[in-house]
Each structure stands twice: as C-alpha cells, then as structure tokens.
Amino acid sequence: MSAVIELQNVFKTYQMEKVEVHAVDGASFTIQEGDFAAISGPSGSGKSTLLNMIGLIDLPTRGKIILNGNDVYKDMELSKTTRLPHKLDVTLTELRRKNLGFIFQTFNLIPVLNVFENVEFPLKIGSSPATDSLNAQQRREWIDFLIETVGLTQWKTHKPSELSGGQRQRVAIARALVTKAPIILADEPTANLDSKNGDQILELMKKLNEELKTTFVFSTHDSKIVEMSNHVIKISDGHILSA
Secondary structure, three states: OOOOEEEEEEEEEEEEEOEEEEEEEEEEEEEOOOOEEEEEEEEOOHHHHHHHHHHOOOOOOOOEEEEEEOOOOOOOHHHHHHOHHHHHHHHHHHHHHHHEEEEOOOOOOOOOOOHHHHHHHHHHHOOOOOOOOHHHHHHHHHHHHHHHOOOHHHHHHOOHOOOOHHHHHHHHHHHHHHHOOOOEEEEEOOOOOHHHHHHHHHHHHHHHHHHHHOOOHHHOOHHHHHHHEEEEEEEEEEEEEEO
C-alpha cells in the first residue's frame, strides 16, 4: 500500500477581528491507498476544516500537504498568501480533477436535473484523465453501472424532489465516483439521514471501498462510521489526539 495523502505539521489560523482562531494546530498524519478513514471529533473541533484542506478547497496557513506524491504548496509562503496565483489555482483544479471526489452532507444535487443527469454532470463540466478515453456509449454505460450499483436504476429519470434523503445521498455518491477519482472525501455524509438510511449508505460506501479499492476519508462524529473505519484520526480543538 502507498500513501495517497500526507500532512506534515499543517496549521489553519483564522483572524476574527483581534483574535486568532487556531482551527487546525499542527496536524500530521498519513492516509494509505484503500483506507476507509475517519477524521473524528465533536462539532467545532476542526475536522471539516481539515477535510477542506485535504480537498484543496481551503489553503493551510502553513505546513505541507502531499496528494498522491504531489507536494501541493511547495516553495510557497502560505502565511502571506491572500489570493492564489493563477498558475497555482489551475494546478489545484487539475489535482482535484485527477484525484478527488466529494460527497456533501447537504447532497448539493441540481434540482432541474434527473438522477442520470446529476451523476453525469461532473463529466459535462470537465472530464477526468480516467474517463477521457470513454466514448459517448461507454460513458452512458458507466453512469448506468454506478446508478445500478447505488440501487437507483428505476429512479434514474426522477428529479431530486422526487427522491428520499437516502436516495439523494446515493445519487451524490454515484456522482462522486463518476470521474473514477481514487480518493473520495465525505463531509458528515450521514448527518441528514435517519439511522436506517444512514446504515445503508455506510454499507454501500464500505462495499465500494472494498470492491473498487477507492480510498474514503470522512469528516464525522458518527460513531458508526468510526467503528467501520480501519483508520481513525481523532481531533479536538484543532489538535490531533491520535492518528
């Protein structure tokens, strides 16, 4: 197994008027290929901030983030960066495109699109290296396969308003997988689901982790996700307690 994510002494500090808030304070850990990993802690502990930095959405204040062997912010003075240089912005977009899929707790589906179209959407706005070679028929077959895998074949022409919360989360999972990203980041994926749907979603993601060898990283305070994870990173008040 090889490391797909490595953080070395990563900090994230926010300036709130005259007070500095240390959302993440010196985080260091490694996530291996194929991990089913949980970043676990109470609300306000810094876990979502940590996940957003891994996802290259938030800039760290300082420290090193290595994604699939790429030292993302090499030679940059992060503490002085207020606006990303265009070249780095393009680089981050490319790294996300090649490596990452996102599952949000609020689903973030497009209301006017049906299930098939929502899953297809990431391929419409920018294909990925793993799907660039697929022709139109192969793309349709791949999307249909994912919709079948998450158990929504009979709902593929339905719009989000016609689906339950659990079904919407299944669409979000298929959409995250459609670019064949090797790493899926999930921010509190069961937070808006009842226990039955939450359990089904977890079992589905564990199945995908085992069968497709996709690396999953969760931000969560759900004890069930923690119990199912083979790698747990505990955080409190921005400090890593164990990794």
